Each structure stands twice: as C-alpha cells, then as structure tokens.
Amino acid sequence: MTDLASAALRGTVIAANDDFFAAKENLIEPAAPTHAAHTFDGHGQVYDGWETRRRRTPGEDWAVVRLGAPGVVRTVVVDTAYFVGNYPPRCAVDATAADGYPTVDELTDWVPLVAETPLGGDAVHEFPVTDPHRYTHVRLRIRPDGGVARLRVHGDPVPDPRDLAGPVDLVAAALGGRAVAASDGFFAPPDNLLLPDPGRTMGDGWETARRRTPGNEWVELALGVPGVPRVAEVDARRFLGNAPGGIRLTATDPAGVTLLAETRLQPDTYHRFRLAGDRAVRRVRLDILPDGGLGRLRLYGTPTADARTAATLRWWNALPAAHADAVLAHHPADVRQRLRATRPHSVVPPEVAALR
C-alpha cells in the first residue's frame, strides 16, 4: 500500500503546536528512523522524529499532515522508534478533507480514524482503519507529550477527477500507479520508479542485483488511471556504472501491445521516447536489458473517458459529507443535501459531472 503521507509523495507536516526537541517534518521522512546516542544539539538529545517539550499544563500535543496523495486510509502506523523515556503513553489520529491549500486553522470537521489508544516505547504500532472516506489531511494527537519517530498513513490514492482532464502521468504513484510484480529489487524496490520528484541518489530508484543468468529483469506496473500512453520518460540519471543497456515496454493488460520496442539507453541520462500503439492500457511491463537500475519512469497519456467516469464516481462517493457539500457550494442547499444523501451513486450526477 502507498504511504499517502510520505514526503516522497510530497506530503508535508503543515503545523504542530510544539516541536521543541525534534522537528515535525521528520514524522513523514520515507527512510527508516535512525539514532545516535549521546548526540546533543542546543535543545537536548537529537532524535529522528517529532518531539515536544515536557508539558507542565494539562492538554495534548498535535501535528497536522497534508497528504501527498489524498485517499482512503487502510492502516495508520505510529512508530516510536528510539523514544523510550520520552514516548507518549497515548495517541489518537483524526482526518479531514478540503480542497486547495487551507491553513491549519481553516481545517474543520475532523473525524477520528484511530480512537485514543495506548502506545509503547521504541515500538511500531499498526492501527487498521475502516472509515471508507477520502481524506486530504491527517492529525496525530499525543497525550500528554513526547516523541514519535514516524507516522505512516497507508491507503489507496483517490485522485480528484478534475485533475484527470488533460494528459497526465498515468502510472504516477499519486494517482494509484504501483508495481504489481518484479523479477528483482535487490538494492532498491521498483515502486520508487513512480514517485513524483527526481531521485536524490541512486538509492531511491529501482535497482536489481547483477544478473548472472540468461534473460533480463523486469517490472510489471498497474496504471493508476487507464489511458493511452503517448510518451515515456525514463530517468537513468545517477545510474552511471549500472544503467540498463536498453529497455522494452509492453502492455500486459490488454496483452500484446508493444509500446516501445527494444531501445538503447545511455547511462546517467534523462530519456524521452514517443510510444507506439493507440489502445488504452491498464498494465505495462518494463523490461530492462539485462539488469541495472533506473530512477524514475513516467507514462504520459490521456485517461480514457470510461476511466475518468469511474474515477469521478469513486471520488464523489468517497467524499466526506462536509467536503461533498463544499465542492457543490455553488448549488442551493436543498440540491446539495439531496445529492449527498442519495450516495453512493452508480451514475455520475450531472451536477458532479459539471465540476471543473
């Protein structure tokens, strides 16, 4: 599952009431937390996480994350790695949904995702979530204070259909693209190919072991949104001694469509290839010849009309009531109320289809 909160998907911690000892931004770092004992800065021991002061008044501390990819949350992970004498004994997690770029004070209608629950020190806590709505922001509350290394918000991205009108990267992780199978991911996993920002090092692309047998390595990718891919961008930057000699791109659903016949790659190079075929595809297989590593793969194309309709229905039916009301704010209250109350819809209502 995708970590919707991850900084790698452009999640951000927009606010916290306190992060005196350790920065709130650490909460969503994709890398596993680390620790060096007896390492002090001007505030105290350095921790790789979010850590508040010792509270001297009643209350709780909180941090709010804007999800990199809004979606339906399946599991929340609260990891107190290395926080032992200073972990929070209890936490709770809430969520809300809003369009645009609200400040923390503009966010309202918080609903509980994880009810207040005990925490242990230096431990990974995994909380299943059953709420089926699509959220854009998550709030972690800790009682009364303390430190949390990482917050993971695993779930399914639910893109806003208004963002699917033009050509998009059909395989982007933020739209629900994911690796469904791969021959190898020894040094780094193939899902990294689909992240939005360029890799910072060779370590955050996809890299296989050196292949010592005939054949080649490959990854099969499910598109987040079905469509006709027109252009592939293949980022082999930062892969100098281990870029693949070439690649091939084939659709696997529907099977048998060659998008890019065997094509040579250059090391440490950003490639852009025009693709063959004009059928809509749901899955593709990227063969790397014979092995090696790549930073990113983009597959630009326009979603099919059916895919946009399906995305619109999924989005609309998953909006929390207050957000559904807000997206229809230009309609009279009785229209909004009727449309909200008759969900889930199996056909996109005209008022929803007309949203731009």
Ligand SMILES: NC(=O)NC(NC(N)=O)C(=O)[O-]
């Ligand atoms: N040794 C500590 O970790 N002390 C304090 N925390 C930091 N970061 O120094 C504290 O009060 O929790």
